[in-house]
Amino acid sequence: MIKSFVEGRREWVESEGRAVLCMLKTNVHDHVVYKIRMAELRRLVETLGLEIVGEFIQTRSQPYSKFLIGSGKVAEIKRFVKAKHVDLVVFYNILTSSQKLNLIRELGCDVVDRYEITLEIFDRMASDNLSKLQIEAARLEKLAPYFKLEVSLKFRNEHPFFRSMGEYAYHSRLREITRRQAKIRERIEALKREKQRRIYKRKSLGYPIICISGFYNAGKTSLFNALTGEDKPVSPKPFTTLSSKYQRRYLEDGKTLLFIDTIGFVLDLDPRLIKSFELNLEDIRCADLVLLLLEINDPLLTLRMKLREGVRLLTDIGVSPDRIIIVFNKLDLAPERGESIGDDLGLPLLGLPWIAVSAKERINLDGLLQLILQRLEEVEKPRLEAVAAVGEG
Numbered sequence: 001m002i003k004s005f006v007e008g009r010r011e012w013v014e015s016e017g018r019a020v021l022c023m024l025k026t027n028v029h030d031h032v033v034y035k036i037r038m039a040e041l042r043r044l045v046e047t048l049g050l051e052i053v054g055e056f057i058q059t060r061s062q063p064y065s066k067f068l069i070g071s072g073k074v075a076e077i078k079r080f081v082k083a084k085h086v087d088l089v090v091f092y093n094i095l096t097s098s099q100k101l102n103l104i105r106e107l108g109c110d111v112v113d114r115y116e117i118t119l120e121i122f123d124r125m126a127s128d129n130l131s132k133l134q135i136e137a138a139r140l141e142k143l144a145p146y147f148k149l150e151v152s153l154k155f156r157n158e159h160p161f162f163r164s165m166g167e168y169a170y171h172s173r174l175r176e177i178t179r180r181q182a183k184i185r186e187r188i189e190a191l192k193r194e195k196q197r198r199i200y201k202r203k204s205l206g207y208p209i210i211c212i213s214g215f216y217n218a219g220k221t222s223l224f225n226a227l228t229g230e231d232k233p234v235s236p237k238p239f240t241t242l243s244s245k246y247q248r249r250y251l252e253d254g255k256t257l258l259f260i261d262t263i264g265f266v267l268d269l270d271p272r273l274i275k276s277f278e279l280n281l282e283d284i285r286c287a288d289l290v291l292l293l294l295e296i297n298d299p300l301l302t303l304r305m306k307l308r309e310g311v312r313l314l315t316d317i318g319v320s321p322d323r324i325i326i327v328f329n330k331l332d333l334a335p336e337r338g339e340s341i342g343d344d345l346g347l348p349l350l351g352l353p354w355i356a357v358s359a360k361e362r363i364n365l366d367g368l369l370q371l372i373l374q375r376l377e378e379v380e381k382p383r384l385e386a387v388a389a390v391g392e393g
């Protein structure tokens with residue numbers, strides 16, 4: 001059974017239990033895309049070992065402020081929760097602190113949103129200090145307002161007198177949270193400086209840096225291993241890789257490329273999560289080229305969404321489109337798509353170069369290296385010309 005996060009410490013550990021998924025669909029004309037989003041949520045929740053026993057979707061262009069969904073829907077879910085002994089209700093939408101609190105009180109079971117589910121998976125996969133700190137910071141930022149609200153309501157009801165012991169305890173807990181947040185920020189800052197120093201050092205070696213990015217499970221680590229001879233962990237679980245990995249690849253003509261394997265994206269990524277994992281994204285920003293890995297065997301609509309969102313995320317991070325190469329991985333699972341997938345998704349119109357490969361079966365990896373070298377030359381050329389022009393001037 002899942003327990004909620006309390007007082008800045010995690011108590012959300014075991015997760016055998018029954019869950020219900022819930023979504024407020026605000027686009028009334030959407031008859032397809034929300035299904036992809038729900039499928040993603042389902043996959044994330046199942047990763048935690050929870051059994052999904054029901055799904056509720058309400059369509060309304062404007063959310064309700066009290067519960068996000070309407071009170072009629074809440075009553076329907078409440079009956080279901082009781083009848084099926086549900087432990088947890090998971091919302092696709094991001095809940096405000098007061099919506100979460102109202103829902104927990106009304107439904108009588110725990111309620112979390114997609115953001116908390118993602119953080120929980122990160123937490124289970126995290127093994128290094130920096131990832132753990134970043135996760136804790138993200139969790140505190142999301143849940144501290146909720147906790148404050150919960151405690152303030154509790155003490156307002158139970159201890160109505162000014163400076164009662166309850167109120168004192170409330171203030172001291174709040175101070176504890178704020179102190180913890182400041183401490184984490186300080187440690188992250190120190191690690192950030194260290195990471196920046198290493199990035200500059202790596203840059204100063206002069207090797208072109210190729211960063212492998214993409215949605216979780218796309219096969220980033222498999223490709224990294226195949227290209228560099230490394231043996232980093234690979235698995236179908238989401239977010240197997242949280243902290244970046246680096247390795248050189250020596251080419252026959254004496255050239256050396258430095259490959260970086262990074263944290264995976266998730267659809268509809270919450271901007272706060274991006275901010276919390278800013279340090280991991282630094283590797284993407286500083287790369288000479290970024291490979292955006294997609295699974296060629298995904299349905300076309302999913303591919304279209306992931307492509308659009310992936311490119312948007314990269315450009316938001318600060319990667320210019322001319323530094324992006326789209327790589328369709330897992331070609332062995334859909335070889336018939338290898339020739340046409342780029343055209344099907346309109347990549348020539350977007351001006352994005354693309355290639356289909358299989359990291360697992362090592363198909364077309366030489367073609368990928370050729371494309372990387374060609375793009376590096378094209379990206380470098382204007383820069384070298386500019387340097388030469390300054391020299392002449």
Ligand SMILES: Nc1nc2c(ncn2[C@@H]2O[C@H](COP(=O)(O)OP(=O)(O)OP(=O)(O)O)[C@@H](O)[C@H]2O)c(=O)[nH]1
Pocket residue numbers: 215216217218219220221222223233234235236237238239240241242263264265329330331332333357358359360361
């Ligand atoms: N059939 C096939 N499976 C692949 C290929 N590449 C990776 N996989 C499988 O896809 C799953 C995910 O692979 P990873 O390399 O861990 O993916 P990732 O992108 O690093 O995932 P995260 O680190 O979780 O973001 C594993 O089960 C791999 O065996 C491929 O080319 N073909």
Ligand SMILES: [Mg+2]
Pocket residue numbers: 220221222233234239240241
């Ligand atoms: Mg990985």
